[in-house]
Each structure stands twice: as C-alpha cells, then as structure tokens.
Amino acid sequence: xxxxxxxxxxxxxxxxxxxxxxxxxxxxxxxxxxxxxxxxxxxxxxxxxxxxxxxxxxxxxxxxxxxxxxxxxxxxxxxxxxxxxxxxxxxxxxxxxxxxxxxxxxxxxxxxxxxxxxxxxxxxxxxxxxxxxxxxxxxxxxxxxxxxxxxxxxxxxxxxxxxxxxxxxxxxxxxxxxxxxxxxxxxxxxxxxxxxxxxxxxxxxxxxxxxxxxxxxxxxxxxxxxxxxxxxxxxxxxxxxxxxxxxxxxxxxxxxxxxxxxxxxxxxxxxxxxxxxxxxxxxxxxxxxxxxxxxxxxxxxxxxxxxxxxxxxxxxxxxxxxxxxxxxxxxxxxxxxxxxxxxxxxxxxxxxxxxxxxxxxxxxxxxxxxx
Amino acid sequence: xxxxxxxxxxxxxxxxxxxxxxxxxxxxxxxxxxxxxxxxxxxxxxxxxxxxxxxxxxxxxxxxxxxxxxxxxxxxxxxxxxxxxxxxxxxxxxxxxxxxxxxxxxxxxxxxxxxxxxxxxxxxxxxxxxxxxxxxxxxxxxxxxxxxxxxxxxxxxxxxxxxxxxxxxxxxxxxxxxxxxxxxxxxxxxxxxxxxxxxxxxxxxxxxxxxxxxxxxxxxxxxxxxxxxxxxxxxxxxxxxxxxxxxxxxxxxxxxxxxxxxxxxxxxxxxxxxxxxxxxxxxxxxxxxxxxxxxxxxxxxxxxxxxxxxxxxxxxxxxxxxxxxxxxxxxxxxxxxxxxxxxxxxxxxxxxxxxxxxxxxxxxxxxxxxxxxxx
Numbered sequence: 001x002x003x004x005x006x007x008x009x010x011x012x013x014x015x016x017x018x019x020x021x022x023x024x025x026x027x028x029x030x031x032x033x034x035x036x037x038x039x040x041x042x043x044x045x046x047x048x049x050x051x052x053x054x055x056x057x058x059x060x061x062x063x064x065x066x067x068x069x070x071x072x073x074x075x076x077x078x079x080x081x082x083x084x085x086x087x088x089x090x091x092x093x094x095x096x097x098x099x100x101x102x103x104x105x106x107x108x109x110x111x112x113x114x115x116x117x118x119x120x121x122x123x124x125x126x127x128x129x130x131x132x133x134x135x136x137x138x139x140x141x142x143x144x145x146x147x148x149x150x151x152x153x154x155x156x157x158x159x160x161x162x163x164x165x166x167x168x169x170x171x172x173x174x175x176x177x178x179x180x181x182x183x184x185x186x187x188x189x190x191x192x193x194x195x196x197x198x199x200x201x202x203x204x205x206x207x208x209x210x211x212x213x214x215x216x217x218x219x220x221x222x223x224x225x226x227x228x229x230x231x232x233x234x235x236x237x238x239x240x241x242x243x244x245x246x247x248x249x250x251x252x253x254x255x256x257x258x259x260x261x262x263x264x265x266x267x268x269x270x271x272x273x274x275x276x277x278x279x280x281x282x283x284x285x286x287x288x289x290x291x292x293x294x295x296x297x298x299x300x301x302x303x304x305x306x307x308x309x310x311x312x313x314x315x316x317x318x319x320x321x322x323x324x325x326x327x328x329x330x331x332x333x334x335x336x337x338x339x340x341x342x343x344x345x346x347x348x349x350x351x352x353x354x355x356x357x358x359x360x361x362x363x364x365x366x367x368x369x370x371x
Numbered sequence: 372x373x374x375x376x377x378x379x380x381x382x383x384x385x386x387x388x389x390x391x392x393x394x395x396x397x398x399x400x401x402x403x404x405x406x407x408x409x410x411x412x413x414x415x416x417x418x419x420x421x422x423x424x425x426x427x428x429x430x431x432x433x434x435x436x437x438x439x440x441x442x443x444x445x446x447x448x449x450x451x452x453x454x455x456x457x458x459x460x461x462x463x464x465x466x467x468x469x470x471x472x473x474x475x476x477x478x479x480x481x482x483x484x485x486x487x488x489x490x491x492x493x494x495x496x497x498x499x500x501x502x503x504x505x506x507x508x509x510x511x512x513x514x515x516x517x518x519x520x521x522x523x524x525x526x527x528x529x530x531x532x533x534x535x536x537x538x539x540x541x542x543x544x545x546x547x548x549x550x551x552x553x554x555x556x557x558x559x560x561x562x563x564x565x566x567x568x569x570x571x572x573x574x575x576x577x578x579x580x581x582x583x584x585x586x587x588x589x590x591x592x593x594x595x596x597x598x599x600x601x602x603x604x605x606x607x608x609x610x611x612x613x614x615x616x617x618x619x620x621x622x623x624x625x626x627x628x629x630x631x632x633x634x635x636x637x638x639x640x641x642x643x644x645x646x647x648x649x650x651x652x653x654x655x656x657x658x659x660x661x662x663x664x665x666x667x668x669x670x671x672x673x674x675x676x677x678x679x680x681x682x683x684x685x686x687x688x689x690x691x692x693x694x695x696x697x698x699x700x701x702x703x704x705x706x707x708x709x710x711x712x713x714x715x716x717x718x719x720x721x722x723x724x725x726x727x728x729x730x731x732x733x734x735x736x737x738x739x740x741x742x743x744x745x746x
Binding site: 022024036042049218222290293296346349350351355356361 | 374375376379380384385389415418419420421422476477479480481487493595634649698700701706707710711712713722730731732733735
C-alpha cells in the first residue's frame with residue numbers, strides 16, 4: 001500500500017502486520033546458522049536448537065561431503081562394491097550409569113542398533129570404545145559389559161572391535177562408552193524424513209518419554225518417586241515387522257534426545273511440510289505424564305530409547321499399525337497425526353483442551369546427560 | 372490423570388466459549404490482562420485463544436519473575452558469583468537471563484561455580500555439604516516464592532549456618548499493577564488475577580482496583596478451564612453490575628491469604644524504598660530486602676555488590692511488552708535479533724515470558740491456525 005501525498009497513511013490492520021513479522025521470522029529461522037557462543041554450553045549437547053546450530057555451522061560446514069549433508073539421518077548410507085551399507089556412531093555419557101530398566105551398557109548397544117535399524121538397515125557389527133575414570137569400580141564395569149553382551153545377543157549383533165582409555169580421577173564421570181555400528185540394507189526402499197508429503201500419517205511405536213523421566217528421577221535430585229523404567233530396547237525386530245507389513249513407509253526415526261517433538265520438527269523442516277499432531281492420540285504413561293506435569297516438562301521433548309516415529313503414506317497407516325502391534329515392542333503403537341501442506345516447516349499440536357499451538361525445537365536443556 | 376484432565380475438558384471449554392461470546396456487546400472490544408506469567412504460559416500452551424471471540428484480546432502482564440529483573444541486578448549476581456569461594460545457586464529460569472556480559476550459563480561454561488536448584492532448601496543442602504564455601508541463593512519472584520526464601524533464611528538461622536546467604540530480588544505484585552493502571556498508554560477492561568501470588572496475599576489487596584479504578588478482577592487458577600471460567604466471570608461483570616474482586620481459584624486461594632507465609636516474609640524481609648523493574652523503571656515500595664536482624668544472611672551486606680544501573684538494550688521493548696502496550700510480535704527485535712536461543716530481553720527467556728510463550732507456541736496468526744487445522 002503506497003500512501004498518497006494528501007492525507008495520512010492508513011496503517012495496515014494488525015493481522016496483516018503480524019503476518020509480515022512472522023514471515024520475516026520464518027526467513028530468519030531458515031537463514032544459515034551461526035554459533036554465537038564463545039564456549040560450549042550444556043545446551044549444545046541437548047539435541048535442540050543449539051545442537052543443530054553447532055552441527056550445521058561447524059561440523060557440516062567443515063566436514064560436509066555428498067554423504068554427510070542435510071537432511072541428516074541416523075546413519076550414513078554407503079554403497080560399496082554393489083552392497084548397500086549403513087554406518088553410524090554414538091557416544092553415551094548418561095548419569096547415573098545404572099537406572100531402572102537398564103544401564104549405560106545396554107543403552108550403548110541398543111542406541112547404535114536403533115540408529116542402524118531406523119535407517120532401514122539390518123544391524124550386523126558394532127565397535128565399543130570405553131573411556132574410564134581412574135578409580136572406577138571393576139565390578140561396576142563388569143556389570144556394564146555383561147549388559148552389553150546380553151543386549152548384543154538380543155539384537156543379534158556382534159561386538160567385533162573395541163578400545164580402552166583411562167583418564168585421571170575427576171576428568172570423566174566413571175565410564176563413557178562410544179559405539180559405532182555397521183549394517184546392511186537389503187531392500188530398495190528410500191527412507192528419509194525429506195520424503196514426507198501432505199496426506200501422510202505420523203505414527204509413534206509406543207508410549208513416549210519413559211527413558212528420560214526414568215533417568216531424571218534416578219538421579220535422586222528431585223524428591224519424586226514413580227514406578228517408571230527405561231524403554232531401552234533394540235528396534236531392529238520391530239522395524240523388520242513394520243517393513244514386512246507395508247511398502248508404504250517413508251521415514252523412520254528413533255526418538256532419542258529431544259524426543260518426539262524434535263523428530264517432528266526435522267520432518268517438517270526437511271520435507272518443507274506442516275505436521276499436525278493430536279495431543280489426545282499421543283501415548284504417554286500416566287506416571288510419565290504425572291512427573292512431567294510436576295516438573296513443567298513436555299513429554300514430547302523427553303527422550304525415548306526404544307521408540308520410533310514413523311511416517312507412512314496415508315493409506316498404509318492401518319497396515320503399519322497392525323504390523324507394529326503384532327510385535328511385542330509395538331503393542332501401543334498409534335497414529336498421532338498427519339502431514340499437511342501448510343504451514344510449511346511448522347509442527348502444530350491440537351491440544352487435549354481443544355486449542356492449537358506450535359511445537360518448536362527445544363531451546364535450553366531441561367534434562368542434561370540423558371543418554 | 373485425575374485433578375488435571377477435569378480442568379482441560381474440551382466440551383466444557385466449548386460451552387464456556389459460547390457463553391463468553393454471547394456476553395460480548397456488539398461492536399465493543401475487550402482487553403483483559405492476565406497479570407501472571409504462569410497464566411500466559413497456560414494460555415499459549417493449551418491454545419486457549421482459539422476459544423475466544425475476536426472481540427476479546429488477552430494482554431500479557433508483568434507477573435513473570437524473571438522478566439522483571441533489570442540487567443544491573445543480573446550483573447550484580449554475576450559479580451557475586453565471581454567472588455572467591457562462592458557457589459551461586461539459582462532456579463533454572465534464571466540461568467539464561469542475559470546480563471551485560473552474558474548469562475549464568477555462559478559464566479558456568481567459563482568455570483564459575485553456579486548450580487541450578489529446584490528449591491532454596493537445596494541451596495541449604497549445598498551450604499551444609501561445603502562448609503569451606505560461601506553459598507549464595509539468587510532469590511527471585513513475587514510473593515509466591517518469597518515465603519520459601521523466608522523459611523530458608525529462618526531454617527539457616529535456626530541451624531546457625533554461617534556460609535549461606537541470599538541475594539534478595541523479591542518483588543511485590545500490587546505496585547506493579549498500580550503502575551500499569553496509572554500508565555497513560557493502556558486501556559484495560561479487567562484483570563485475570565494472579566492465582567499463586569494470591570494463595571499468599573489473598574484477594575483483599577486487589578479491592579482498590581475495583582473501587583478506585585472501576586475495573587473487575589477475577590483471581591484465577593492455572594488450568595485452561597480456570598482461565599476460561601475467569602474470563603467468563605469478568606465478562607459477566609462487564610456486561611452489567613458493579614466491578615468487584617472475585618475468586619475463581621477458591622480451591623486454593625483463601626480470601627485473606629496465608630498468614631503463616633506472610634508472617635515468615637514479614638519476619639525476615641521488609642520493603643525497599645524503591646526497586647528497579649526491567650522496562651518499568653523504579654517503582655517505590657515494590658520489592659523486599661532482608662531485615663537488619665538477618666543481615667548475616669544478606670549477600671548485599673556480606674559482599675561488595677557493584678549496584679551499577681545498566682540501561683536496557685536500546686532495541687529491547689520488554690517494558691512495553693510487560694505493560695501490555697505492545698504485543699510480543701510488535702517489538703522491533705522480536706524473533707529476529709531476539710529469540711529464545713539468543714534472547715536480548717528477559718521476556719524471551721522465561722517460559723512464563725510473553726515473548727517466549729508467543730515465539731514457542733503461538734507463531735501463527737489465528738487465521739492461519741484455523742485454515743491449517745481444517746480436516
């Protein structure tokens with residue numbers, strides 16, 4: 001609107017001005033990320049915006065190549081002499097090392113198995129690197145390693161190489177573990193969050209937030225007790241059941257740090273689509289919901305270690321749910337929402353109360369060192 | 372989940388919404404202020420505005436403890452945290468609030484001993500465990516949190532703990548409401564009263580708002596139906612009858628407040644002659660300091676606090692947002708230079724801040740929300 005010379009210009013109505021501001025913000029959010037902090041803070045490890053910025057602005061910018069570029073998936077997919085392989089790595093710094101339902105050992109195996117499985121690969125071989133603190137009890141390490149053996153057995157993978165380092169007392173917190181894994185992709189499906197398109201269904205494979213809440217309560221800093229245990233589990237069997245149930249799968253992701261909300265945002269951003277989920281349809285255990293209510297945390301952001309988010313073609317959702325529910329780890333799988341054309345890049349939640357709000361990437365770090 | 376789901380019932384919300392809409396006089400616009408940041412958070416988190424007719428605008432008020440802390444006090448706290456042998460303890464909300472040289476988080480990353488606590492009593496635990504250190508608690512908040520700080524000081528005194536003190540930044544709600552009522556650039560029709568503050572101070576302190584300013588007040592709970600019902604009660608008052616103070620949150624708020632909590636505050640703290648509020652400037656008798664009798668627990672007496680006044684960043688319009696004169700998106704730096712990850716103003720830091728709530732939950736116009744949620 002160009003005001004004429006005579007008369008005062010009419011300002012545009014508020015809703016129009018608001019839309020202009022929101023579009024400017026949207027452009028700012030899409031612009032190239034830059035690390036503003038001079039030092040690493042805990043937020044850089046929380047899986048939210050700061051982590052994403054660090055990865056984009058430093059790691060991808062320096063190390064990026066045709067295989068390491070956005071959208072980042074849980075594992076790299078490689079083609080070697082005609083074979084399709086998936087390769088991934090993950091480090092585990094969870095505190096406390098032991099928690100109801102698991103410990104850092106089975107977490108380290110399951111986490112890497114799941115990164116391979118959700119890339120559509122059959123996990124085969126893992127490496128294990130240990131960073132141990134001087135003074136750490138051998139009996140505790142033995143418990144951890146036993147759990148790793150059992151977890152590898154349950155997932156049908158072998159730990160085939162490893163490394164041990166010890167650092168001075170105070171330079172680490174007992175035990176850190178890094179695992180890397182390789183798997184083989186034995187189908188022609190192209191899985192990836194960028195494949196999501198309007199009309200697709202969004203599914204979670206079970207109740208969300210169990211692991212994060214369990215670890216937080218296990219720290220004993222909050223005087224809250226609840227009957228919860230970690231959901232840590234290998235997902236390769238469940239993925240195989242799902243892929244056998246329907247060819248309509250577009251993307252799989254395990255919802256670890258940053259929880260389901262972070263995955264939904266990656267879908268919206270990578271595929272430039274909207275995602276609309278219904279709070280009433282998202283399975284959350286009553287104990288987890290209760291703890292989250294008390295602490296003012298949204299379960300959608302709380303880490304899982306044995307749950308995945310699945311995008312399927314709309315018409316494939318029924319078969320996908322049936323396939324998931326037939327497996328012991330998918331009994332409570334549910335469709336939680338759908339992919340929409342508009343507004344692109346944004347995740348919306350229809351609240352149980354009946355309103356609508358945005359679900360953004362997490363800022364800050366309510367739950368440090370959850371995995 | 373019991374005692375939660377009942378207050379989030381969509382059917383009841385629809386019924387209330389219809390009643391509220393029916394009470395709107397044709398052509399009239401209503402501006403209602405929710406004083407408390409906790410209400411702002413609930414409104415956005417549950418998408419409550421979807422139930423309100425276009426004629427009703429909710430204006431977000433100053434009742435966010437983190438939002439009203441001026442930059443100079445953050446700098447003072449940083450100076451305290453940097454003193455030799457000091458462990459600074461703070462609520463998580465405060466950790467990302469920017470001072471002139473970064474936030475608590477930044478200082479922590481550089482090696483300053485700053486720890487997050489969930490209760491001031493956790494600071495006492497840290498003090499007991501570290502007798503060779505001096506533990507300071509960054510005390511912030513309205514009358515809601517002041518009693519727990521007061522009880523902690525009393526506990527420390529009873530134990531004879533000599534390495535614990537508080538950096539007192541407690542503020543009081545009534546002077547802030549009065550400042551808003553006297554502000555010439557804002558026309559409000561009524562107030563959604565702060566529920567948690569009122570559990571301590573009761574409802575009587577709001578009576579002047581109805582009596583002297585002719586505006587209705589309804590003290591409200593924090594679930595979405597509480598707020599919707601309070602809006603309905605305000606609209607009933609506005610559609611006829613004398614403005615008065617009503618208590619929607621009677622399951623928690625006694626009309627006369629909590630005398631034990633008030634007693635603890637009165638025993639350990641007294642009003643400061645004046646205190647600076649972020650964006651609102653100096654307001655007389657609007658904050659609390661530690662009484663002389665408890666001076667050995669007062670970090671301001673024990674340490675040299677610089678006490679330098681720092682002007683808010685020029686681009687920041689938190690003051691206008693806190694007074695409800697500007698909507699968050701109307702601020703010049705909202706969402707571009709000032710975001711939750713790199714906040715310039717305090718309103719973008721706390722989850723109770725109007726800007727953070729709008730940015731995180733509400734970044735779509737009502738029209739687009741309607742279009743997008745069509746099946």
